[in-house]
Amino acid sequence: MLTRRQFIKMAMATTAALELSDFLIPRLAEAFTGKKRPPVIWLEMMTCTGDYLSVVNTLHPNMREILFNTIDLYFSNTTMAAEGDLAIETLVETAEREKGEFILIAEGTVPMKADGRYGAIGHHRDGTLFTDLEAIRYIAPKAKYIMAVGTCAAFGGPYAAYPNPSGSVPVHKVVDGQVINVPGCPVHPDWAIGTLTHLLLYGVPNLDAFNRPTVFFGKRIHDWCPRRQHFDNGVFAEHPGEEKCAYKIGCKGPVTFVDCPTRQWIGEHNSWPVEANTPCIGCVSPGFPDAMTPFYAHLPDLNVMGIRASADKVGIGVAAATAIGIGTHLTANIASGRLGKHWVEGTKPRPEGIIRDIRKHSGDRQKEVVFIPEKSIKGTYLKRYHIKSGNINDKKKYKIGRGRWMLGFKMGDKRR
Amino acid sequence: MNKRIRISPVTRINGFWNLEVEVDGGKITDAWSSGIFFRGFEEILKGRDPRDAAYLTERICGICSSAHAVAASRALEAALKIEVPRNAVLLRNLSFGADLLQNHIRHFYLLTVLDFVRGPDRPPYIPRYEADYRLSRVETDRVMNNYRGHFEIARLTHEMVTIFGGKAPHQHGIVPGGATTIPKVDRIQKFMGMLDLVIKFLEDKLLPDMELLAGRYEDYYRIGRGYGNLLAYGNFPVPDSPGKFVMPFGLYTGGKKEDFDPTVIREHVHYSWFLQDRPRHPSEGETDAEPDKAGAYSWVKAPRYNGRPFETGPLANLWMKGEYTNGISTMDRLVARAIEARFVAVLMKQWLKEIEIGKPVYQPFELPDRESEGVGFTGAMRGALAHWVRFRGSKILHYQIITPSAWYCSPRDDNGMRGPIEEALVGTPVADVSNPVEVGRVARSFDPCLACAVHLVRIEGNRLKFRNESI
Numbered sequence: 013m014l015t016r017r018q019f020i021k022m023a024m025a026t027t028a029a030l031e032l033s034d035f036l037i038p039r040l041a042e043a044f045t046g047k048k049r050p051p052v053i054w055l056e057m058m059t060c061t062g063d064y065l066s067v068v069n070t071l072h073p074n075m076r077e078i079l080f081n082t083i084d085l086y087f088s089n090t091t092m093a094a095e096g097d098l099a100i101e102t103l104v105e106t107a108e109r110e111k112g113e114f115i116l117i118a119e120g121t122v123p124m125k126a127d128g129r130y131g132a133i134g135h136h137r138d139g140t141l142f143t144d145l146e147a148i149r150y151i152a153p154k155a156k157y158i159m160a161v162g163t164c165a166a167f168g169g170p171y172a173a174y175p176n177p178s179g180s181v182p183v184h185k186v187v188d189g190q191v192i193n194v195p196g197c198p199v200h201p202d203w204a205i206g207t208l209t210h211l212l213l214y215g216v217p218n219l220d221a222f223n224r225p226t227v228f229f230g231k232r233i234h235d236w237c238p239r240r241q242h243f244d245n246g247v248f249a250e251h252p253g254e255e256k257c258a259y260k261i262g263c264k265g266p267v268t269f270v271d272c273p274t275r276q277w278i279g280e281h282n283s284w285p286v287e288a289n290t291p292c293i294g295c296v297s298p299g300f301p302d303a304m305t306p307f308y309a310h311l312p313d314l315n316v317m318g319i320r321a322s323a324d325k326v327g328i329g330v331a332a333a334t335a336i337g338i339g340t341h342l343t344a345n346i347a348s349g350r351l352g353k354h355w356v357e358g359t360k361p362r363p364e365g366i367i368r369d370i371r372k373h374s375g376d377r378q379k380e381v382v383f384i385p386e387k388s389i390k391g392t393y394l395k396r397y398h399i400k401s402g403n404i405n406d407k408k409k410y411k412i413g414r415g416r417w418m419l420g421f422k423m424g425d426k427r428r
Numbered sequence: 429m430n431k432r433i434r435i436s437p438v439t440r441i442n443g444f445w446n447l448e449v450e451v452d453g454g455k456i457t458d459a460w461s462s463g464i465f466f467r468g469f470e471e472i473l474k475g476r477d478p479r480d481a482a483y484l485t486e487r488i489c490g491i492c493s494s495a496h497a498v499a500a501s502r503a504l505e506a507a508l509k510i511e512v513p514r515n516a517v518l519l520r521n522l523s524f525g526a527d528l529l530q531n532h533i534r535h536f537y538l539l540t541v542l543d544f545v546r547g548p549d550r551p552p553y554i555p556r557y558e559a560d561y562r563l564s565r566v567e568t569d570r571v572m573n574n575y576r577g578h579f580e581i582a583r584l585t586h587e588m589v590t591i592f593g594g595k596a597p598h599q600h601g602i603v604p605g606g607a608t609t610i611p612k613v614d615r616i617q618k619f620m621g622m623l624d625l626v627i628k629f630l631e632d633k634l635l636p637d638m639e640l641l642a643g644r645y646e647d648y649y650r651i652g653r654g655y656g657n658l659l660a661y662g663n664f665p666v667p668d669s670p671g672k673f674v675m676p677f678g679l680y681t682g683g684k685k686e687d688f689d690p691t692v693i694r695e696h697v698h699y700s701w702f703l704q705d706r707p708r709h710p711s712e713g714e715t716d717a718e719p720d721k722a723g724a725y726s727w728v729k730a731p732r733y734n735g736r737p738f739e740t741g742p743l744a745n746l747w748m749k750g751e752y753t754n755g756i757s758t759m760d761r762l763v764a765r766a767i768e769a770r771f772v773a774v775l776m777k778q779w780l781k782e783i784e785i786g787k788p789v790y791q792p793f794e795l796p797d798r799e800s801e802g803v804g805f806t807g808a809m810r811g812a813l814a815h816w817v818r819f820r821g822s823k824i825l826h827y828q829i830i831t832p833s834a835w836y837c838s839p840r841d842d843n844g845m846r847g848p849i850e851e852a853l854v855g856t857p858v859a860d861v862s863n864p865v866e867v868g869r870v871a872r873s874f875d876p877c878l879a880c881a882v883h884l885v886r887i888e889g890n891r892l893k894f895r896n897e898s899i
Binding site: 056058059060061062063064065066068069070071074075076079080084085086087088089090091092093094095096097098099100102123130131132133134135139141144169170171173174175176177178180197198250251252253254255277278279280282283284285286287288289290293295301305306307308309 | 433434435436437438439440441442443444446464465466467468469471472476477479480483484487488489490491493534538539542547548550551552553554555556557576577579580582583586587590591592593594595596597598599600601603605606607608609610618788789790792822868879
């Protein structure tokens with residue numbers, strides 16, 4: 013049996029021969045010989061299905077291997093033969109029969125407005141809507157592990173972008189248990205299948221502050237970018253389609269944590285957005301796309317002269333915090349309103365309405381998003397937000413000071 | 429005896445869809461198609477940079493993402509009168525063509541085949557309807573073997589998208605102003621190698637399998653005809669010939685072809701959950717949502733061309749091209765899709781050879797500080813797709829999208845005329861009401877994508893307002 017350490021090493025390796033490939037299939041087979049195959053439910057909610065269609069692009073192991081030899085995929089809107097009542101019954105039956113056994117892969121946001129009527133997975137037999145909200149609330153507590161695949165499920169993504177017309181929230185906001193976020197718009201098949209494999213073989217992987225597996229989301233694009241030397245030398249593209257550093261045309265690599273530069277897309281390592289002479293749009297980060305648009309506007313406060321210093325400055329807090337997602341420098345600027353207009357426009361703070369919605373729709377549980385202090389890292393005073401029981405209006409208790417909602421962060425004061 | 433059947437969700441499509449049919453005497457007498465989820469893309473786009481629309485609108489649909497990039501780019505280019513370089517036309521055709529192959533291969537195997545072939549006895553292929561699966565055991569094994577093989581080939585088509593597009597789905601290479609990846613011999617070579625494998629698969633596996641199904645299910649050439657109205661937008665521009673397309677614009681109704689006129693498109697909402705005074709054109713489309721509206725049953729509006737419902741897709745494309753005019757039916761739609769896949773794949777080989785290494789791929793441009801307006805029409809994987817954009821400087825003022833799926837998944841219009849899929853379902857025989865496999869066979873032949881068809885939502889003040897993504 014492969015040790016966990018070996019697995020991590022393999023998953024991080026990016027040459028074709030060393031991927032989650034030939035080693036894993038036999039290992040997986042070994043792990044489940046004589047046992048029943050692990051049951052999986054793939055629940056699509058409000059989504060473009062891009063994540064599913066990306067995951068079927070997996071090369072090693074091939075989707076054929078996964079579907080026919082590795083797992084039992086009981087429910088998947090895009091693959092299953094059953095339809096209508098038969099499909100809904102399969103979902104319910106599986107959730108009941110395999111309670112505590114199955115892995116739930118959730119894709120897409122959960123729309124909260126109008127009691128969740130903005131998105132449904134189908135109808136109940138009695139003719140009422142089976143909403144996404146109802147489905148995730150019903151199924152998630154029964155799952156052994158919950159994987160939120162794609163930026164929508166993990167952080168909200170494009171459908172939750174300002175002004176969030178459907179009141180979409182990510183999975184972790186409506187579910188009590190631990191949610192393993194595997195973001196990406198779309199998710200890279202290696203990230204999703206790699207995480208699934210880790211869950212099957214070793215349980216929950218090491219996670220970063222946003223519950224993303226560090227094995228895939230621990231590298232900052234900027235540090236591993238093959239065009240980093242162009243950045244340091246000040247050789248910048250003026251428009252898409254130039255083979256130079258894409259920083260000035262809006263590359264979000266300096267604040268994006270994922271292994272795209274080394275892993276590349278898809279199984280055959282053809283290319284990735286920067287190699288295609290376009291900016292990275294930071295699709296794995298919380299706050300995508302609001303925090304990342306305009307896509308062609310560059311990050312603030314990295315003036316071209318003395319680049320090295322300021323770029324590293326952006327990196328310090330982020331790198332230390334292992335994938336906080338947005339540089340402290342940047343966050344500070346957003347919070348203090350010192351950003352250039354080109355940056356702030358289109359990236360208005362998340363309306364508080366969403367938060368009220370959660371309270372409204374979570375019924376008696378009184379879920380709230382409140383801030384709790386995170387340990388300070390080298391002069392950064394970032395705080396994560398957590399879902400805790402409590403009342404958001406109780407400012408004394410949670411010491412919500414001045415500041416603005418932004419990207420799921422709030423700047424704290426230095427006293428803490 | 430009248431019996432109403434509800435199929436919700438109709439699985440093996442992109443998105444969530446509810447179909448209801450009324451069966452009387454073994455035949456469908458009436459049908460209702462309803463989209464059951466909706467987002468709000470146009471409202472999200474408002475106020476953003478018009479150049480961002482190409483990437484953002486891709487996120488509408490995971491299976492046809494590059495089609496939205498093409499339409500959004502063309503809309504901006506039309507507004508600013510940008511001429512994209514010759515290489516850009518070719519690279520876009522190649523990336524988009526590869527995505528089209530991906531869609532057609534996945535539609536046939538992943539989505540359609542299980543309606544006609546008994547799948548293996550393991551999840552997710554059980555439970556299933558017990559119906560007339562007419563293939564012998566050997567033939568079933570053959571098709572299911574190719575089903576397993578298609579994962580590899582569909583992956584290759586997405587790999588092809590990444591060669592010039594950076595990633596897939598939601599590629600980066602098609603942007604307003606042209607393409608971005610600089611074609612070099614290694615990329616072209618790699619693309620060619622993969623394309624050859626795909627063509628081989630199409631010729632050796634997909635087309636024979638299609639032929640086998642068409643032979644065994646010959647009666648489906650007479651089932652699901654619908655209105656017989658076809659609509660196609662120009663697809664795959666010919667390099668160096670502005671305004672010329674490999675797949676031409678056109679429509680076919682009442683047994684003859686007509687020229688396409690974009691000004692007579694209207695959207696009806698009588699049976700959709702919206703309030704509107706009269707059918708409106710995309711450029712003036714504003715809609716109030718009324719989820720409790722009596723009589724309404726779908727979030728999809730009813731786009732009509734000159735008051736008539738139209739279907740769109742590979743059959744319409746090939747019909748206008750004159751490549752396929754056998755007939756309009758369930759089986760014809762499936763056959764046309766398979767033929768179009770091979771047709772495009774062979775064309776792509778030609779485009780690949782025409783690329784001029786070292787020539788530009790991108791035309792830089794500025795966003796002027798005046799109000800500009802443009803429309804981007806394109807044939808997508810599923811047919812006629814159009815984006816309407818109005819912007820000033822770096823701000824979008826108005827964005828409207830009509831997707832192909834909105835055309836054929838639409839509900840009844842103001843005059844009570846059924847949508848194309850509803851009409852096609854009427855008259856379809858249903859042998860066993862508890863295993864209504866025939867409904868899915870007819871409906872999936874259209875390649876419905878509810879992720880594209882469903883409506884968009886906007887908020888104004890305290891009132892919920894909805895706007896159609898697909899006016």
